[in-house]
């Protein structure tokens with residue numbers, strides 16, 4: 090089950106094929122078994138090789154922990170725009186058209202702008218950030234993202250003195266995102282950060298993983314990654330960023346305010362009403378491990394919350 | 404006594420979801436988070452067989468196919484078996500005997516508390532499912548005890564509903580089926596549903 094994908098630089102197209110064939114054959118077998126039982130495992134699918142991203146710097150923020158295999162990162166996703174099961178996004182996200190894509194940034198800024206995402210990728214120095222990802226459902230992964238600090242983009246639009254929060258919105262297009270035909274969440278998916286959180290160097294906009302552009306199911310073509318917060322904060326397929334004076338609405342907080350707070354910082358001491366957050370299962374592990382405060386990024390981010398009651402502002 | 408053909412077929416059919424695990428697990432058929440998927444898989448089969456067991460009595464009474472009663476115990480025991488696999492997955496695979504966490508879970512989280520209650524009912528019914536137990540308890544008391552199966556059904560539906568993060572359509576469908584079966588039972592009791600009078604099948608306890 091360990092499928093190693095090499096760094097972008099040294100993978101040639103011809104080398105991709107055997108691997109994706111192998112993958113689709115294996116998924117086909119499992120899919121057959123599952124289909125016989127009415128289980129939903131994604132069907133065989135020979136994924137077209139995704140474009141490799143250009144040179145990228147390494148980052149001191151990266152963890153040295155073992156990376157979760159590409160196959161797991163791209164086949165086990167929460168992306169309700171494509172269905173509620175973890176396998177749905179991989180099976181159904183082909184209807185999303187991530188290119189061309191524009192990203193609008195406005196609100197309390199001096200220079201509102203619309204960016205073409207590929208243009209942005211070409212003109213922005215990229216970094217690899219290998220981060221832990223902790224889902225609110227008590228599982229975790231280690232993902233080698235490719236992206237750039239959110240702060241670099243926000244600085245370019247020059248937030249005004251009134252800007253206190255940053256609001257993000259996913260694409261709203263039920264043709265491309267059929268899950269939006271069902272009212273499971275308030276569409277479009279919305280997320281938000283305090284401006285100082287958004288300006289923190291750990292917060293990035295990711296445009297790729299494992300050296301290649303983002304697969305659709307992982308939030309192509311551009312998504313947020315805030316590694317010290319539960320995964321649902323890291324909004325996918327972003328079309329709009331707005332700087333605001335007031336705390337913005339966020340999808341899960343609207344859906345279940347007692348279960349999902351605006352902050353949603355990873356915190357082993359504050360349980361979800363229906364399960365404990367003290368431990369987590371790293372995908373691929375048998376034993377659960379202890380969940381770390383701020384997902385292990387406390388040294389970097391704890392000062393953002395000094396003096397705050399994190400039980401109240403969960 | 405040789406097992407009859409129909410019961411053998413039923414036994415094999417009800418074992419298939421468990422046997423499938425022997426294949427699904429090594430082929431990664433449960434996906435990359437197999438323990439969590441295993442919780443769902445075993446929970447789903449436990450509630451399905453429980454519903455099937457609950458359906459036997461009304462189905463037999465309304466249709467007059469009294470032969471159906473012959474299968475009730477086996478189906479009920481399979482419901483318990485999948486419930487046992489479910490609890491095993493939780494205690495051994497998910498939490499690896501982390502007793503502290505498990506006890507906290509049971510005490511603090513209503514959906515786990517209810518699941519536990521349902522499991523205890525199924526356990527009690529399984530333990531008292533033999534003919535010998537019917538005799539020892541007396542038909543009346545045995546029957547009173549085994550009516551708890553309806554509580555188990557309702558509890559299982561509530562447990563399922565509370566466990567879901569978003570979109571409770573599926574558990575509500577299961578819940579509606581259980582509610583319908585309960586209603587059928589009440590209607591039968593007050594002779595509001597057409598039914599054929601069926602004498603008890605020899606050797607198998609039958610509710611009035």
Ligand code: HEM
Nearest residue numbers: 442443446447449450486490493518519521522559563566
């Ligand atoms: C001590 C007893 C039990 C415990 C601790 C327990 C625990 C759980 C847990 C942790 C989940 C998964 C929640 C999630 O991750 O989404 C679950 C789901 C479920 N359980 Fe139980 N359970 C118990 C007994 C039962 C029994 C006896 C039944 C049925 C007769 C049952 C039926 C279900 C069903 C149908 C689901 C949902 C499966 C799905 O989402 O597809 N549980 N249970």
